[in-house]
Amino acid sequence: MYNSKILGLGKYLPENKVTNKDLEKIMDTSDEWIQERTGIQERRHIVKGSDDTTSSMGVKASKIAIERAGISPQDIDLILFATLSPDYYFPGSGVLVQEALQIPDCPAMDIRMQCSGFIYALATADQFIKTGMYKKVLVIGSEYHSGGLDMTTRGRNISVIFGDGAGAAVVSRAENNEKGILNTQLHSEGKHAKELSLIGPNTGRWVPEIMEENNPEDSSYYPYMNGQFVFKNAVVRFSQVISAGLEKAGWKPDEIDMLIPHQANLRISQFVQKKFGLRDDQVYNNIQRYGNTTAASIPIALTEAWEEGRIKEGSKVVLAAFGSGFTWGSVVIKW
Numbered sequence: 001m002y003n004s005k006i007l008g009l010g011k012y013l014p015e016n017k018v019t020n021k022d023l024e025k026i027m028d029t030s031d032e033w034i035q036e037r038t039g040i041q042e043r044r045h046i047v048k049g050s051d052d053t054t055s056s057m058g059v060k061a062s063k064i065a066i067e068r069a070g071i072s073p074q075d076i077d078l079i080l081f082a083t084l085s086p087d088y089y090f091p092g093s094g095v096l097v098q099e100a101l102q103i104p105d106c107p108a109m110d111i112r113m114q115c116s117g118f119i120y121a122l123a124t125a126d127q128f129i130k131t132g133m134y135k136k137v138l139v140i141g142s143e144y145h146s147g148g149l150d151m152t153t154r155g156r157n158i159s160v161i162f163g164d165g166a167g168a169a170v171v172s173r174a175e176n177n178e179k180g181i182l183n184t185q186l187h188s189e190g191k192h193a194k195e196l197s198l199i200g201p202n203t204g205r206w207v208p209e210i211m212e213e214n215n216p217e218d219s220s221y222y223p224y225m226n227g228q229f230v231f232k233n234a235v236v237r238f239s240q241v242i243s244a245g246l247e248k249a250g251w252k253p254d255e256i257d258m259l260i261p262h263q264a265n266l267r268i269s270q271f272v273q274k275k276f277g278l279r280d281d282q283v284y285n286n287i288q289r290y291g292n293t294t295a296a297s298i299p300i301a302l303t304e305a306w307e308e309g310r311i312k313e314g315s316k317v318v319l320a321a322f323g324s325g326f327t328w329g330s331v332v333i334k335w
Contacts, residue, residue, distance in 0.1 A: 004129035005180035008170040010064025011303040012057050014044045028153040034160045039266020043163030043291030045146035055087050055096035057166035058142035069170035073101040078134040079108040082117030082141045082295040115262050115323020117295030122331050123184035125171040141295035142166035150222040158223050163291030167299025179334045183248045185241045186329040195226040196324040237328040238272045242320050245330040256282055258311050262321035263287035263297035
């Protein structure tokens, strides 16, 4: 059995910044209201007509990760693409990345676990490497939210939260089992699936049916979130899954060098930080600048923390996510 390690990291964000002040112009909201509830000050949105797509952003982040890993795209023998916003209903975005990177016959798998997507994908890569089936796995989290948000007062509770972007990691075998990914924790609780969801269109209600209804009040094709319920569950599940990962690794909370939580809401991150008694320099947050980029949030934050020198050889790193499904998970890494 081999431990796996992250060999290279990359990120990509659209150039277009959308500030809270910009949103004040198109919906009944305010900078103060948004920051008080989410901590977000600005986010990146793809400009209509741009060449950016979910897969192309993933490709751009992947090229950086692959270069930093010191390998070529052809060395990749598995692609895992985490997203809730694929380019098409089908096929998945993973095969589009495989084609763009010109990797022949490389298997590509989409992982649809929303906010927990990158954690699930990293855990999957870890297991494939542990068994020896694959040696170089490209793990991507990429999201194009802005094209599917209700950018009116009706949708403000959700639309102010989300941004676009992508992050990627090349995962390979560790030299020894003292380092790399030490353990992963994955969970789900489907009874709360509709509390954070996008219901239509779906296989029970295809686009033609929605068009035939021609009901301008129908909001089922926009995301829905029971905010307070999600928040209450998130702080509990974050704490549980971080504790489980630390216990299995034999670490105490004060040994963590860097906790990178999914960037869902700054208030959630702050609650978890306080619960574990962590200092500000032990937790990385960038939701203020990018909003919630769902499956992309952890790889973007992980890349930035590494670029800033806050993660280095020997660092004890914990990644954790909670999101739609409900799903949640953690990854414990000795860098």
